[in-house]
Amino acid sequence: MTTVPDVFAIPLDDSASLVYAPLHGVAFAASQGLVSELPRVLTGEGGDSDVETFVREAGLLQDVSTPVSRREGAVEPTDVTLFLTTACNLRCTYCYASAGDSPATYMTMDVARQGIDFVIDNARRTGAPHIGLNFHGGGEPSVHWKLMTGALEYARRQAGDIEVIAASAGNGVFTDQQIDWMIANLNGGMSLSFDGLPEVHDRQRPTVRGTGSSERVIHTMRRFTEAGYPYGVRVTVTADQIPYLADSVEYILASFTPVRLQVEPAYQLGRHEGAPDAETEDFIVAYREAQGRAAHYGHELLYSAARVGFLTSHFCGITQDNFCLTPAGNVSACFEAFSEDNEFSDVFFYGSATPEGYEFDMDRLERLRGLGVENRSFCDGCFAKWNCAGDCYHKSLSANGRGEFRGSQRCHITRELVKDQLLARIAASGGLLWRDPSVGGVCPVHGGEHE
Numbered sequence: 075m076t077t078v079p080d081v082f083a084i085p086l087d088d089s090a091s092l093v094y095a096p097l098h099g100v101a102f103a104a105s106q107g108l109v110s111e112l113p114r115v116l117t118g119e120g121g122d123s124d125v126e127t128f129v130r131e132a133g134l135l136q137d138v139s140t141p142v143s144r145r146e147g148a149v150e151p152t153d154v155t156l157f158l159t160t161a162c163n164l165r166c167t168y169c170y171a172s173a174g175d176s177p178a179t180y181m182t183m184d185v186a187r188q189g190i191d192f193v194i195d196n197a198r199r200t201g202a203p204h205i206g207l208n209f210h211g212g213g214e215p216s217v218h219w220k221l222m223t224g225a226l227e228y229a230r231r232q233a234g235d236i237e238v239i240a241a242s243a244g245n246g247v248f249t250d251q252q253i254d255w256m257i258a259n260l261n262g263g264m265s266l267s268f269d270g271l272p273e274v275h276d277r278q279r280p281t282v283r284g285t286g287s288s289e290r291v292i293h294t295m296r297r298f299t300e301a302g303y304p305y306g307v308r309v310t311v312t313a314d315q316i317p318y319l320a321d322s323v324e325y326i327l328a329s330f331t332p333v334r335l336q337v338e339p340a341y342q343l344g345r346h347e348g349a350p351d352a353e354t355e356d357f358i359v360a361y362r363e364a365q366g367r368a369a370h371y372g373h374e375l376l377y378s379a380a381r382v383g384f385l386t387s388h389f390c391g392i393t394q395d396n397f398c399l400t401p402a403g404n405v406s407a408c409f410e411a412f413s414e415d416n417e418f419s420d421v422f423f424y425g426s427a428t429p430e431g432y433e434f435d436m437d438r439l440e441r442l443r444g445l446g447v448e449n450r451s452f453c454d455g456c457f458a459k460w461n462c463a464g465d466c467y468h469k470s471l472s473a474n475g476r477g478e479f480r481g482s483q484r485c486h487i488t489r490e491l492v493k494d495q496l497l498a499r500i501a502a503s504g505g506l507l508w509r510d511p512s513v514g515g516v517c518p519v520h521g522g523e524h525e
């Protein structure tokens with residue numbers, strides 16, 4: 075329920091609501107009496123004087139602005155993401171990319187160099203102090219080891235006094251030499267996929283030979299932990315593993331020291347298409363239990379669309395000129411559209427390499443730039459709007475097709491988890507009212523990196 079734009083009253087039970095004003099950075103629990111007075115007080119039409127005093131002191135009568143921003147003009151990214159290869163040493167049951175099911179492609183050093191040169195030039199021209207070099211893609215980046223190390227070495231050499239911040243996603247099945255190199259060179263950190271209890275992980279993330287991979291990933295996390303190296307862990311939950319989520323989260327936090335622990339239901343894409351849905355009420359119940367266990371270790375779990383404390387009109391980088399290169403050298407804005415034959419490559423691919431640099435399809439790019447949540451009519455009136463920012467567009471295309479966005483099952487999960495985060499913050503602030511100290515802060519899920 076909305077009282078006035080961007081001040082929401084969310085019913086908790088018959089007698090109480092949660093009032094959330096994301097743009098004012100305020101949330102509090104309220105009686106139905108207070109809630110019924112709110113519209114008149116907020117619109118200046120009178121109302122109960124005690125409510126008016128409370129609302130004024132809470133800051134709800136102040137003018138606020140929305141966090142809407144939109145890229146304009148030339149494409150000048152200073153970050154590049156290299157989709158190094160579609161090859162992978164694992165065969166995860168839920169792999170969105172179905173890595174290993176079709177012949178692998180590998181990026182060449184020329185393709186990597188051209189992308190790196192482009193972002194360094196942009197950084198020089200715009201005076202940016204650093205560039206970002208990220209490794210991702212429809213396979214395991216470390217499998218294309220020579221290019222991973224060679225590209226970073228090249229970037230650091232070419233960048234001169236511009237700092238290179240390098241980060242990677244990875245499955246954690248690395249050799250000790252690779253781990254040494256990552257600790258020494260990937261200064262932006264590593265995002266590891268690890269599903270928790272070894273038996274759960276091994277069922278979902280087998281090697282190409284069909285054996286479990288947990289032992290190797292555990293070794294990697296131990297090494298990272300011993301080195302004090304910053305790494306995040308992403309847990310993917312399939313429908314049949316939902317009952318083990320809390321134990322999995324506890325296992326990770328009792329044994330390792332990830333800086334971020336993200337939990338997401340598996341998407342029904344790639345190898346997981348047609349599998350039982352994990353975006354369910356059971357997931358929310360299990361997430362809540364897992365969050366309760368995580369709290370004992372001082373952790374708040376992350377879920378990509380529930381980001382209380384972070385206001386934005388962009389869910390991810392697709393609206394912000396995300397510059398990702400496929401092995402063929404084409405430019406995609408989306409991590410899941412990692413190859414030219416992706417079903418939605420006509421949506422996310424907006425450029426290609428030429429002998430002189432890059433050629434961009436500006437019509438396509440403008441369409442992507444215009445996908446901020448302020449232009450998603452389905453999201454109007456949603457209290458999670460400025461935290462979720464419309465969720466993953468690739469998933470919305472998969473779920474809704476190419477027509478108007480009509481929401482997904484994830485909307486319910488997002489709203490429930492945003493509600494939980496607000497109630498936890500109110501409780502931690504003494505139980506009455508929470509003020510967001512970090513309006514405009516850093517994305518807790520993506521941080522400096524993306525997804």
Ligand code: SF4
Nearest residue numbers: 390408409466467468
């Ligand atoms: S969040 Fe979704 S739309 Fe954005 S890059 Fe990732 S897969 Fe693509």
Ligand code: SF4
Nearest residue numbers: 453456459462464485
């Ligand atoms: S309607 Fe759904 S996608 Fe849109 S902001 Fe709300 S939760 Fe996110």
